[in-house]
Amino acid sequence: MVHQSEQNPLGAVQEVVGEVSLPFTIHMLRIQIPERPHWRQKAEEFGFHFHTFDGEPYWDETAYYQFSLEQIENDIEAPTEEIHQMCLEVVDNVVKDEELLRLFQIPELFWQQIADSWRNKDPSLYSRLDFAYQGKGVAKLYENNADTPTSLYESGFWQWLWLEEQVNRGKLSRGSDQFNSLQEKLVHQLRYIAEHYRVSHIHFSCCEDTQEDRGTAQYLQDCTREAGIDAPFVFIENIGLSETGFFTDTHDHTIDTLFKLYPWEFMQREDFGEHIEAAQVNWIEPMWKSVLSNKALLPMLWKMFPNHPNLLPSWFESELPTSSSTPLVKKPIFSREGANISVIEQGKAHINTGGPYGEEGYIYQAYCPLPKFGDNYTLIGSWLVGDQAAGISIREDASMITQDTSRYLPHIIL
């Protein structure tokens, strides 16, 4: 059994159809709403090209989630900033401890560079914390996507536009708000980063052949230009190495500041990895984030902040309690988009997503099922820009494990 009960664990969750006139309620609601008639055309106009995948919707505006301001501020926003600070304490411990750096599977060549980037306070752009939250009680942290989080465009811009237009069409109350100051904060933080490094350019980079990643990078380029800073682009695969040891773009311009939508753990293990130090790049995200984007973060958090209400008990493989009656989730130290995750109950794997990860080892986390709304398991992504909570995104999946095929739904605060 994967589910604790076949019943909807949220007896109080309502499915409401049509126009909004709801009684006061403390619960998070999933409410159906007519789609904007021409949104696909609008998506074309704004360059949102990955709203549908293989004929299946990714962006889904046939429904939305509704929160109260208290839910957002007390249950999501405050814990997000608190957990972020706890994560920074973990970084502070790990960067000066060789044993921990080894446990985090960080190649020795980068220990000093990571410590330096931490000591220099190299500024971070953004992160996304993933939570299980059902509208009451505490949100439980699943993981921290601190290095290469996506679904940024649909969160910061597209769901903002959706709310604006549904309000203007009279489909949503004028009092509707959204927990989403992402774009405003991104523009501000990008300007801050450029001033911090005294640069007039930030290069942007992602892999070839991925429409979604290119869309995310493009979005950040737009935010950067909005901040008055030039934002050239180069694909990760096309980055060059100059005779003088710098990284270059395809115009042979030296890259001095680079946003890379490409994981640190990959870069550190690839051919140009050994040239990273001499290339003297201002990295976004900075290299100290290698510590946070790593699932080893989860058992470290549990060790340093045991029984914190927003944390799930977590262990390194070597420290796993011998007899565990509660089901566990086994996650690779490095993995993306729900790959290679299994749920283990009494030593037996129940769900097992395939994938290419796991050679660097695993961690274990107490199993905490996602809340179910109708037929959907719902995951909340809570964004940080710099050190500030900046909004949420909601993903739904028919499966227990949110993968990259999950649908994205907008939300409101009312």
Next chain:
Amino acid sequence: MTNPIIHQKRSAQINLGRMRKVFAPKPLSLGVASIMLTACGDNREQAMIFTNLQDCVSQMPEQAEQCELAYRNALEEAQRTAPKYAEQSACEYEFGAGQCTSYRSNDGNSWFMPFMAGYMLSNLSSSRYYSSPVFTSYSRYSPYRYRWISADGYEYGDIRKRRVKVSKKAFSPKPTVSKTIKRGGFGSSVRAKSSWGSSRGGWGG
């Protein structure tokens, strides 16, 4: 919104023009510069452009020493950051006949680059001042013809103009143009793992 929300949790305003992709004109590399020059902001300062050292000294005789120091800094910066061309003809196509000089980089390679046409100086009366080389083109094939431009393509207006308002960033060090010896050193992990076909592609999370 008719009812202003006091504790609004979302972005107050988004520049839809910037976000629109279909009807937006493709920005040239110059597009950004014009935005920087027209944007009102506290970050801009008055700068002066001099065509050579003598020009600076004759206009500000009491600051001859600063003129010279700034001139030397700008020359050095020009060597480092000016656009470099492998062929003289390519350089002259962009900057005009007789407007280019040869240059040997530290690694022993030969290049052609435009002459520094002038140097831009921030307010000399403040205790910290900055200088930056500027170039211009006499080529009728160039959009920069008779315009002041920085090493990285920011435009500061007609060359008859000597006083310009610029962003402070105009004086920050410019990227060095480098000779690339190798590409493709990043991205191999994706190729190795992509047989798993993260369905929409992408390595974000």
